[in-house]
Amino acid sequence: MAKTEPAPNSKWTTPVMMKDCEIHCSSTCVALGPLFTDGDSKLIVAQGGHRGLNMKLKVFQGIEPHSDSSLADMPTAIVHFMNELSSIPSVAVAAGPSLLIYKNLKPFYKFTAPGNKANPTEEEVWSAAAGKEINSETFLYALRNISGQLSFSKMAPLSQTFLLSDPENRASIIDRYASKFAHSASITCISKITKSTAEVIDVLILGTEQCDLHLVDSQAFTIYSSLKMPAIPVTICAYGYFLVDYRIFVQTRDSLVFCVRKGELDNRAVIVSQSMITSMVLMNKLKKGKCQMMQKSIKKTSIFTSS
Known part of the structure; x- marks a missing residue:
């Protein structure tokens, strides 16, 4: 572990590099949140291993390993979410066309994204x-x-x-x-949005290789609604409440960002990048109800503001 000390009276936090954890995963396979009844947030990592070997769902308490569970398929993304008011949170791991649900680090449910009919x-x-x-x-x-x-x-x-x-x-x-043989729809990205102001239950949002965007009930694991995107989605950022009003910003593989407003897709891209977008994040500290979205590209970082 390597630790860098910030300058005195600096507003920046201290970064920690965990070099000895032997983690092999993409940035989409990392999440943070409570998993057990202790209420403490944990670092959750879906490790893809090396050439399909040693695939695990790992949990860290601080910088120390806490527990792990074996994964049957290669993970592509994970999300930490709530699907029961009186229970502990769950973790969804995207692997191929399946969404593997874990509760208390134990397999709980398997949801398969619908695919198109084969030629x-x-x-x-x-x-x-x-x-x-x-x-x-x-x-x-x-x-x-x-x-x-x-x-x-x-x-x-x-x-x-x-x-x-x-x-x-x-x-x-x-x-x-x-x-x-089947024309399955591999899941490329996942996110979540709170269902309503009355209950802290999440709705899952899935993007697939077939350009579909699915909003999924995290309790019954049925699809609320689906949209066909202009291109393959790779990153999803959402805010608001599903039953009230919400915005979903979807980054596609060709570095375009589209906005879904209350179930309706604006076919005009809200962000067009000349260089490849590598990540996207929503900034919630806003004024007058506006949302500030930051896109990070290989060459530069820019700020986009949308009402």
Whole structure:
């Protein structure tokens, strides 16, 4: 652990670098909040491990390891949320098309994001491969033709993986996954928003690779509403109350930021960045009800204010 001391009478906090924790994860897999009945906030990390090994949901008390739990799938994002007034908070871990819910660091529920219907020709080709009706070379040729007609980005994730895989691995992919083919929607980002002023229960917000934005009931795990975004969402920032009024700012993979107001999408981007946006955060210390949003790009940091 390395610690840097701030200058005397400085308003800045002291940064702490935890170098010996052996954590391998992206910034979207880190959260902070209470997990147990003690009410203390914990550092929560969904570790992706190394090449799919040692995947864990880790919790730190201060800078010391507190506890951990094994993860079955590679995490892409996590969020800490409340879904019961009389219970302890939960953690949602996004992994592929699934949202894995943990309570008290134990598996509690699994929610799967709905996917689009697969292209009939693509589905037929995978079915033929599963039934050994065609060999791997014919299967590859058929998928390449579909890619040229449909476009690669609109194909199912499994088809994309097959086309990008090494030749020596293609046969094993067919044997293992052909019978399980589905046009699943991998979750790219998650966030939350408080349901109402009367109860501190959160509504989950999910973004998927199929450009969908889902608002999910965190108690029944059903979808309140869905929106089709102009591009793939990668970061979500939200404020307000779901049953009153709210704003959801969605950053897409092509560095555009869109605003969703009470379930309606403004198709005009509120932020257009010439450089790649790496993160986005809402600043809540505002005047006259305005929200101040800061976007951080590779080259510069700018401030955007929206009413």
